Amino acid sequence: MHNTSWDKLFTNVRLATMVEGGDPYGMIDARCLAVQRGQIAWIGTYEDLSNFNIPERCERIDLGNRWMTPGLVDCHTHLVYGGNRAEEFEMALNGLSYEEIAKRGGGIISTVTETRKSSEDTLLEASQPRLNESMAGGVTTIEIKSGYGLDLETEIKMLEVAKKLGAGNPIRVRKTFLGAHALPPEYKENSHGYMDKVCKEMLPTAHALELVDAVDAFCENIAFSVDEVRQLFKVAEQLNIPIKLHAEQLSNLHGAELAANFKALSADHLEYLDEAGVKAMAAHGTVAVLLPGAFYFLRESQQPPLDLLREYGVPIALATDCNPGSSPITSPQLVMNMAAILFRMTPEEALAGFTRNGARALGLLEEIGTLETGKQADFAVWNIDHPAELTYRIGSTPLYQRYFSGNAS
């Protein structure tokens, strides 16, 4: 008999561990899982269980033969922002051109304006309902980017709000500095000047305040060039900050290759990624983060190179890309379905995208993303008969219970 100090024992549960290489979804025969001090202490069968002395105080939870998966990881969001773009959405559908909408104050700059003028409390209050929706969808780890400030003060304010959201809710928040998201009006036609400011002032300041878990940029003709992004990445490298990149969404600037050469955690979007880029990502372990919500919302037609990513073994993550302009979505299930319908990803790939590979895209695979002994006890328990249902059904979430660090919430 082995003595234990378990805090919680889950029984009568079907486990989709999402561990790679075994049965689909990492399904195993074990029906029991024990938690100790917020971590997975043990996974096994009823037979194995009889070998353990379980303390009286250990809470026993019968999950009624439900499915448990790792808590979901949403590895790419712009969840903190001010304002609302619903009316702009309506203007476009009523036939107004993007030029006319921009004249009326629409576009990303409208979100920048609203975010700049929102107090920290207002931003917190606006973002909390979106975070609630995310948690209600089974998310236990979320990445939140800055990038609607485009000035030092507002970028820091956004990261502070992200930090407070993490402190005030049962969810792990990773903060990404995205000062190089778009060119602020003050630097019109002077992107070099703005990138200088980002590199010399904004990123180092935010980093010194311990607000930066990763740095990101938007590498695109309408945003920043490969050379500008390289300048930023060099600074990140000196500061030892992990790198991510919005790359190849609207054209192929070879940003993913640049990012991979800097050993980036991930390159995201990737509709226009070519084989050279895929090879570079595979060589450096850079995760491909696909964002079908934006693909859907923007009515894009260029498909990301899914077969090449599979062929070269690049891990594929999915994320909501929650943002007011091109992906007003907080639901992982909906994004998993879009990945299946629009990109032809399988339900297993889709769930791996929101667990194991989402964790990888945040550099957190050693702590979360699979159900394995020693990992954080972040779980989602579902009212489903089969894990494929998580990708199949849409518009509703079958979440039964969410556990963060072993606690129901």
Next chain:
Amino acid sequence: MHNTSWDKLFTNVRLATMVEGGDPYGMIDARCLAVQRGQIAWIGTYEDLSNFNIPERCERIDLGNRWMTPGLVDCHTHLVYGGNRAEEFEMALNGLSYEEIAKRGGGIISTVTETRKSSEDTLLEASQPRLNESMAGGVTTIEIKSGYGLDLETEIKMLEVAKKLGAGNPIRVRKTFLGAHALPPEYKENSHGYMDKVCKEMLPTAHALELVDAVDAFCENIAFSVDEVRQLFKVAEQLNIPIKLHAEQLSNLHGAELAANFKALSADHLEYLDEAGVKAMAAHGTVAVLLPGAFYFLRESQQPPLDLLREYGVPIALATDCNPGSSPITSPQLVMNMAAILFRMTPEEALAGFTRNGARALGLLEEIGTLETGKQADFAVWNIDHPAELTYRIGSTPLYQRYFSGNAS
């Protein structure tokens, strides 16, 4: 002063009445709405309100400046069915052909098999969670079709289940007989024989049991011909049963024109509808029910003729088409968003599709579908700043409270 017998008085509410012809969304300045015996008794301003004597017992509800719309109407669903098609969905994404999937028992026949062998209680239990999701999305009236029995006993069982769902929940259920949904295995290559049975035995029996609010059929090369459908409609006409039709989804058989000539309530799907069909529908007041969920799920590319429908003034309804094979969706908001993104419908058209025109497609516009004195007090109250948000955001529902016949539920 006017004496009243009001039961409930809602104040501090913004009203999107969805009445046609005035301001967008039928918005009005009035901020007060009174309910008496489950119906809307009065709508007016605070100034008008001072002219009424309100009884002591009248409940007063301050809605905190939220938006109220008519309760949503989902006018085309197959919500009652047995089994689950998630694994078949997964097989297709794992590369199995439809032939192979059919060999393994997949396709509509798998749902027929499961529905036939499910008891009435099992079907009720399977359908209740879907109805709960529908209600959580703001739906107060739902149409439910038979059509997974394809034999007398099971078709009646499905309609009985639909009836019980209506009796047991705060929602109005309309039952549509869809015996001519597909050819049952027993009548393989004998669709005339099956249609004879539908016309001579199944429909008259279900009608005599008072289980049929409307009759529907699937007019398509893979289902029933125009001549067969005409035979059915003649019987419906004799029995004085309103008519609906699945038409022009995969090809143009001119089914919508046939339906319109029978003064059908609606023709549904309509991707391949042509101008002659649109004209016929306009002439006979037949509603066009568009189903973007199935369009999305089946990855169709043929767009329904939205501009022609607008030009000829055909009322356009939307519905979830909730079904296990091609639209596993219960969320009106998601379908409204798909109508905007995929078909370029405006947010106002989308909301009209789930209110006024959904009611029209069920022949219920005199009772529901708009906020007007004398109509049923079916409301949805929303946590939104503008009605366009209902179409803009997806994957979560901002419903604050739902009222059915004046009661919160």
